[in-house]
Amino acid sequence: MKRNETAAAPCHQEIVALDRVSYAYGTQQVLNGVTFTARERDFVGLIGSNGAGKTTLLRMIVGLLKPQQGQIRLFGTPLDRFKDWHLIGYVPQRSHFNPLFPATVREVVLSGLYGRRKLLRRITKGDADRAEDAMKTLHISDLAEKRIGALSGGQQQRVFLARALINNPKLLILDEPMSGVDSETQTNFFHLLRHMHQHHNLTFLMVSHDLEMVLSYLGHEPKETSGKLAFHVRHSHDLEDCAETDLLHTLRKEG
Structure with a gap:
């Protein structure tokens, strides 16, 4: 098949598959038999009440927790055999961040390159250039030497997003990324997230407290529900915009 024919084909690759996933904290069952599939270029908004297990589910998907029952597949590979963590960018809740952590913006962004098998390796010039590109993309270059704890909430979120994007991931997972920032920053x-979804080959899975903003883009009717969770999904078919595969480069060029 020619390249242009491939680019024109609809994208249906399985990115995240949840198959009857359950998890409990002691006697408190927070997830019970959750089943859902996110496919390539989906933007998935994960909606549920407090205690519905949204953050727990995200933490399982990024490998921080293991399902007690059921199975998770990432890019078609069972979670317990998945090794390509560079394909996933993760922006956790700001409440999990210690504002006294003694690191600069540059160091936090570079830490996105410290994959599970690269933790002790030296930073190369290519790594430094990649971090510089990520900071330029998110318009935080002028903050590079500032301590992360000295920044505003909106600035911190841009730093964490730059950290998540530095490896040019195919899946971006965001846990309430706009919590605690003002409405204009939100x-x-x-x-920015909508632009990334519409113009780049990137799949999103996001929990957000701002339902109005999220549902205005994804639609008010969920595509699927499972247990206490509702999955609102919007799919992008703008594949003609995906000729450039380097996400950071094209975001900066278009910005």
């Missing part, structure tokens, strides 16, 4: 941040 709007600008979500506009």
Whole structure:
């Protein structure tokens, strides 16, 4: 098949598959038989009440917790055999971040390159260039030497997003990325996410407390429900915009 024919084909690759996933903290069952599949270029909004297991589910998908029952597949590979963690970018809740952590913005962004098998390796010039590109992309280059704890909430979120994007991931997982920031910052941040979804080969899985903003893009009717969770999904078919595969390069060029 020619390259242009491949680019024109709809994308249906399985990115995240949840098959009857359950998890409990002691006697408190937070997830019970959750089943859902996110496919390539889906933007998935994960909606549920407090205690519905949204963050727990995200932590399982990124390998921080193991399902007690059921199976998770990432890019078609069972979670317990998955090794390509560079394909996944993760932006956790800001509440999990210690504002006194003694690291600069540059160091936090570079830490996104410290994969599970690269923790002790030296930073190369290519790594430094990649971090510089990520900071330029998110318009935080002028903050590079500042301590992360000295930044505003909106600035911190841009740093964490730059950290998540530095490996050019195919899946971006965001856990309430706009929590604790002002409405203008929330709007600008979500506009950036929408742009990334519409113009790049990237799949999103996001938990957000701002239902109005998320549902205005994804639709008010969930595509699927499972247990206490609702999955709102919007799929992008703008494959003609995906000729450039380096996400950071094209985001900076278009910005």
